[in-house]
Amino acid sequence: MAAQLDIRDLRVSLGRATILQGIDLAVAGKPLSVVGRNGMGKTTMCSALMGMVAASGSVKLDGAEVMGLGTGRIARSGIALVPQGRRMFPSLSVHEHLLLVAQNGSPAWTIDRIYDTFPRLAERRRNGGDQLSGGEQQMLAISRALLMNPKVVIMDEPSEGLAPVIVDHLIEVLRGIAAEGMGLLLIEQNLRVATAVSDQVAIMVTGRIAATVASTDLAADRTMQNRYLGVSHGH
Numbered sequence: 001m002a003a004q005l006d007i008r009d010l011r012v013s014l015g016r017a018t019i020l021q022g023i024d025l026a027v028a029g030k031p032l033s034v035v036g037r038n039g040m041g042k043t044t045m046c047s048a049l050m051g052m053v054a055a056s057g058s059v060k061l062d063g064a065e066v067m068g069l070g071t072g073r074i075a076r077s078g079i080a081l082v083p084q085g086r087r088m089f090p091s092l093s094v095h096e097h098l099l100l101v102a103q104n105g106s107p108a109w110t111i112d113r114i115y116d117t118f119p120r121l122a123e124r125r126r127n128g129g130d131q132l133s134g135g136e137q138q139m140l141a142i143s144r145a146l147l148m149n150p151k152v153v154i155m156d157e158p159s160e161g162l163a164p165v166i167v168d169h170l171i172e173v174l175r176g177i178a179a180e181g182m183g184l185l186l187i188e189q190n191l192r193v194a195t196a197v198s199d200q201v202a203i204m205v206t207g208r209i210a211a212t213v214a215s216t217d218l219a220a221d222r223t224m225q226n227r228y229l230g231v232s233h234g235h
Contacts, residue, residue, distance in 0.1 A: 004028060004183035005049075005079070005152045010057040012041075012048050012207075019044045020055070021207040027152060031174070031184035033194035033215070036204035037230055042187045043084055045204075046156045049185075050074055050081050061151060078151035082141050082158055084187075088129030095125040097140055098147060107149040108180065114143045117173060135166040142173070152183030159190045171196045191229065195219040203228045 010023040019041050025032065036042055048055035051071040059067040066074050075081075089097065098111045115122035118139040124132060132140065138158060145153050155174075159167045167190070174197045178184050188194040194201050195215035202212045205228060218224060 004062060005185060006058070006060040006063075007049070008058040008060075010045065010048055010055055010059065012044055012053055012055045014053075019207050020048065022057070023204075023207075023209060025185070025202060025209065027183045027185050029181075031178040031186060031198040033186045033188055033198040033201045034204055034209075035188055035191065035194050035201055035218075035229060037228075038189070040204045041207040042204055043156055044207075046081060046083070046154055046187060049154060050079065075148065075150075080145035080148045080150035080153045082145045082153065082155040084156040084160065088132070088137055088140065090128055090130035093126050093128055094121050094132070094136075094140055097129065098143060101144050101147045103147065103149055107147075109146040109149050111147070114147065117176075118143060134161045135163060138162060138166075138170075142170075146177070150182065152185065153177065154185045154187070156187045157189060158186070159188060159193045167193060191219065191225065 005027040007023055007025040010020055012020040023045060034042060044053060047053045049059055051069060051074045055067070057067065058065060061077055061079060064077070066077050066079065069077065098114060102111050120136055121139055121143060124136055129137065129140070142155070142158060159170055162170065171193055174184060174186065178197070184197070186194060186197055195218060199215055200212055201215050201218050202209045204210070210228065213224070
């Protein structure tokens with residue numbers, strides 16, 4: 001199967017600082033998690049993939065080059081980002097947020113399906129973005145991306161700040177998304193989420209991929225966790 005998302009030699013420099021030093025990654029048919037300590041370039045990579053920062057290299061979606069297209073066209077081509085920090089509109093209700101991105105026709109993800117998947121959002125549909133808990137905001141951020149029915153969704157630290165029971169639900173949802181064939185690039189600090197969602201985990205160290213290992217190996221290897229991650233086991 002052709003790679004849904006093929007990233008080659010992705011580089012980003014800010015002034016004299018090199019943030020990304022030639023990232024090579026492929027999301028092909030199953031989810032891929034990227035882990036690493038803070039400050040290693042993970043969020044910069046997400047921004048570069050979406051055309052939000054200047055970058056060089058190649059980013060192909062189903063074989064078509066999207067590098068340099070601009071954020072709007074990259075999104076329309078089929079890549080959706082769930083950004084770190086959620087970014088809600090405080091004055092819009094949950095339902096209004098969803099209406100902004102809902103698609104016509106009969107897409108796989110509809111507002112009704114979102115409410116089935118996240119019953120909490122259905123209960124809060126009239127609440128404003130600033131009246132939601134962190135977990136509810138994260139569900140809404142993920143829902144916005146799913147309603148675009150993208151080919152690939154990139155999630156930047158989706159479990160950050162969530163209660164363990166909500167993290168469990170998040171893992172279920174992410175596994176379901178992947179099982180339906182949507183590409184998933186998951187950027188995570190929480191090792192439990194990263195290893196539960198994908199069979200392979202890429203480890204980012206100072207702007208490059210230092211290693212790609214099987215999730216089962218990383219989950220069992222405390223030495224590797226300490227060396228690369230300073231260990232964030234999650235709850």
